[in-house]
Amino acid sequence: MTDLAPIDRPLTIGICTRGRRDALLRCLRSLRHADAVTDRVIVVDDGSEPPVEPGLREALGADAPPRLTVIRFERGRGVSAGRNRIAAEARTPWILYLDDDAALLSADAARAGMDVLARDPSVAAVAYPQSDADGVLYPAGAQPSPSTRPSLVRTFIGFGHMVRRDALLAVGGYRELLEIMGEERELSLRLLDAGHHIVYLPDAPIAHLADAGGRDARRFLYLTVRNDVLSALLNEPLPMAVASAPVRLWRYFPMRRHWGGEDPGGFRRIVGAVAGALPRIARERRAVRWQTLRAWRELAASPPYHPPDGPS
Incomplete structure (x- = not known):
């Protein structure tokens, strides 16, 4: 360092x-x-x-x-x-x-x-x-x-x-x-x-001051769904990852309907990308603890932050 x-x-x-x-x-x-x-x-x-x-x-x-x-x-x-x-x-x-x-x-x-x-x-x-x-x-x-x-x-x-x-x-x-x-x-x-x-x-x-340059709706849809699945496979305890990955993949369809655009072959591309990433996931995967997932859920309420007194 x-x-x-x-x-x-x-x-x-x-x-x-x-x-x-x-x-x-x-x-x-x-x-x-x-x-x-x-x-x-x-x-x-x-x-x-x-x-x-x-x-x-x-x-x-x-x-x-x-x-x-x-x-x-x-x-x-x-x-x-x-x-x-x-x-x-x-x-x-x-x-x-x-x-x-x-x-x-x-x-x-x-x-x-x-x-x-x-x-x-x-x-x-x-x-x-x-x-x-x-x-x-x-x-x-x-x-x-x-x-x-x-x-x-x-x-x-x-x-x-x-x-x-x-x-x-x-x-x-x-x-x-x-x-x-x-x-x-x-x-x-x-x-x-x-x-x-x-x-x-x-x-x-x-x-x-959001700049539309470089933004593509199809790529946004692809990355959002793909990365949601990859994140689950990388970090969730195995039983949870096995159960949640297909659900996360399936979210592609309601998201595409909400977007209202055409995306020929989009779902197949996402499935292919996830499949292609499996060897790397196997190398990099480290499941978080169940207590971390419980703490994650509790943080949805945005509890107030109380700083310590004085400098560390």
Whole structure:
């Protein structure tokens, strides 16, 4: 493990991007709010065509965040691989991950997250609410929790979340098999099994200015169902995984009806992808404890979070 950064800059900000240059520029400009606490900004270009690096700093001009690093994957590998690369490169105890269409509104969200992680070593991740560009929160259904006070929650939304780097690495990082879609929920279950918590801060919004670039409804359906099945097979106790995997597969049909689009051969592609992943699942599978699943169910109520007194 690399040495930690000086305590006055304990944060790495990591962004995975693919083909959304304008959104990325807006995101990077917003990071100047957090200059005082940021050691490095690491951008992973996940196979964008054209690459994002040529001319990026010139386009940003004086708005370029200091200590900006761009890493390119020549072939798209998904945000899970990108976030793992960022964690491997980071020198700080905490990482703030942002989607390229997110933006900081001020330093408040970053500082609030760092305060929680500094005071409570049991917390492995911080979840943030989504807002518009003016900081107005989106409806409760679009948030990690409907709670209006700091709460313990099951998971975070990937557009903006802060993690404790050593906890992330200890559980093996993001599952690169999942690529994108549901990877946050799967990681959260493993963090919970390792004895960690996730805290939601409803008063620390980060703007999520959703960019439709690169979004495809069929791929969304495919990844959602496939990853739901893969996550069950990777993490659930065997009797539960055997019973739940077919149910999760079958959810494809009501989801497709709700979507209302055509998806010729979509179900066969998902079944084929799951079958093809079985050898890797056999190597990587580690069932969580039954008590973890009980705790997961209880977290649906978003119980209030009570921080410890004073610094850790």
